Amino acid sequence: MYDLAVYDAVLVTPRGRRHAHLYRADGRIAGISAERQPARQTVDAAGLCLLPGAVDGHVHFQDPGDTTREDFISGTTAAAVGGVMTVIEHTHSHTVRDPAFLREKREHLRGRALIDFGLAAHAWPDQLSQTRALWEAGVTFFKVFTCTTHGVPGFDAAHLLRLFREVAEYDGLCLVHCEDESITAENERELRAAGRDDPAVIVEWRSREAELTAANTMGLLARLTGVRAIAAHVSYPAAIDVLARERALGARLALETCPQYLYLEEQEIHTHGAFRKFTPPARVRSRAEADEMWRRVAQGAITHVSTDHAPATRGQKTDGSIWECHFGLPGVETTLSLLLDGAQAGHLSLERVVELVAETPARLYGLYPWKGSLQAGADADLVLVDPTAARTLADEQVVSKAGWTPYHGRRIHGRPVMTFSRGRLVAPDGRPHGEPGWGQFLPGPAARLSRLEHER
Numbered sequence: 001m002y003d004l005a006v007y008d009a010v011l012v013t014p015r016g017r018r019h020a021h022l023y024r025a026d027g028r029i030a031g032i033s034a035e036r037q038p039a040r041q042t043v044d045a046a047g048l049c050l051l052p053g054a055v056d057g058h059v060h061f062q063d064p065g066d067t068t069r070e071d072f073i074s075g076t077t078a079a080a081v082g083g084v085m086t087v088i089e090h091t092h093s094h095t096v097r098d099p100a101f102l103r104e105k106r107e108h109l110r111g112r113a114l115i116d117f118g119l120a121a122h123a124w125p126d127q128l129s130q131t132r133a134l135w136e137a138g139v140t141f142f143k144v145f146t147c148t149t150h151g152v153p154g155f156d157a158a159h160l161l162r163l164f165r166e167v168a169e170y171d172g173l174c175l176v177h178c179e180d181e182s183i184t185a186e187n188e189r190e191l192r193a194a195g196r197d198d199p200a201v202i203v204e205w206r207s208r209e210a211e212l213t214a215a216n217t218m219g220l221l222a223r224l225t226g227v228r229a230i231a232a233h234v235s236y237p238a239a240i241d242v243l244a245r246e247r248a249l250g251a252r253l254a255l256e257t258c259p260q261y262l263y264l265e266e267q268e269i270h271t272h273g274a275f276r277k278f279t280p281p282a283r284v285r286s287r288a289e290a291d292e293m294w295r296r297v298a299q300g301a302i303t304h305v306s307t308d309h310a311p312a313t314r315g316q317k318t319d320g321s322i323w324e325c326h327f328g329l330p331g332v333e334t335t336l337s338l339l340l341d342g343a344q345a346g347h348l349s350l351e352r353v354v355e356l357v358a359e360t361p362a363r364l365y366g367l368y369p370w371k372g373s374l375q376a377g378a379d380a381d382l383v384l385v386d387p388t389a390a391r392t393l394a395d396e397q398v399v400s401k402a403g404w405t406p407y408h409g410r411r412i413h414g415r416p417v418m419t420f421s422r423g424r425l426v427a428p429d430g431r432p433h434g435e436p437g438w439g440q441f442l443p444g445p446a447a448r449l450s451r452l453e454h455e456r
Contacts, residue, residue, distance in 0.1 A: 053085025053381030113439030340414025
């Protein structure tokens with residue numbers, strides 16, 4: 001007998017929809033059929049859509065580190081509520097830069113995750129010799145900055161070229177934050193010299209030109225070296241187009257964006273101040289610009305959507321000047337809902353939502369078809385959603401330690417109503433369920449391959 005049966009759902013994949021019953025056994029999808037079969041636990045999903053659990057490849061849980069902002073328990077719980085069943089995490093406060101610390105972090109996180117997770121490392125300009133060992137030890141990708149941010153040094157073009165050549169040799173993966181150091185540094189110097197400390201400095205400091213310049217360099221070097229690379233949080237159409245050009249010329253590039261670049265407006269920095277301090281900042285200046293971003297998301301120029309979940313509490317956001325307070329936004333529990341809202345509004349299809357948040361990131365991070373899939377044999381990471389349910393997002397609903405959302409007061413349609421991690425119920429009706437420790441560490445592709453070869 002099956003452990004779990006989900007009856008009468010509409011199963012949604014990037015290739016279409018199917019009305020069927022889905023069954024779970026031993027943590028995996030054991031079958032999909034048009035006929036009802038018995039199970040120990042049953043769920044009536046009539047009127048609901050069943051999606052594979054989202055895979056969020058860009059989150060920061062600050063654990064170990066300043067866990068007043070977020071830890072793995074609160075972060076993975078917030079993810080589960082939001083329909084994210086797998087995260088790839090890296091923290092800027094205690095960066096993974098060598099295999100020994102990767103092992104220590106894995107041990108530290110034992111028993112602290114509600115859902116499955118992978119870990120990323122940071123690339124350091126003067127420690128490139130560590131990357132191969134880190135890749136073989138099990139990291140999923142290398143986070144790379146092109147400007148100094150969060151105390152992490154940026155890569156200039158020469159060091160980025162060296163890194164890409166190194167990582168390309170063993171077919172590793174880089175996630176690259178694109179903002180040109182020389183431009184951001186000069187912007188900051190001029191703004192500080194003028195005595196500016198108003199919220200609008202964020203938009204002028206982390207400018208469109210800085211992102212576009214770095215994206216252009218990164219895309220070119222990726223093509224020249226053949227490295228696999230992801231452009232992180234691409235924020236506006238011109239940057240997308242520069243990177244898409246390099247993809248068309250043969251670069252092995254993926255393009256990530258986040259909901260803040262679809263929903264939040266540039267001018268909000270004036271009224272919300274530090275609560276809109278993230279980088280790159282919001283770029284939308286008009287409805288037409290937002291529509292252009294949605295078109296690129298719907299039509300494929302953007303390959304996938306992540307959150308860049310980087311929370312800070314209200315107190316931390318208001319501690320010090322706009323220059324000193326924390327960057328970042330919470331988002332891991334709202335991203336899927338916001339994309340469901342985009343589908344309801346006609347910007348994209350539900351099939352495309354699944355491709356953006358589940359199948360494509362699972363493929364990029366070497367997790368497919370175990371993650372991001374509704375195929376038989378895949379992990380039973382399941383999200384039942386009501387695609388039309390209306391609700392108003394509110395700070396009071398937030399599970400993250402941040403305790404607030406930049407989408408407070410926004411009326412949306414679509415929500416996860418029940419989520420399962422490997423078939424275990426972890427969030428019924430937006431409420432966390434179960435104790436941390438269920439989530440397992442997912443070694444990166446090189447470590448998984450090495451383990452399989454050893455087992456043979």
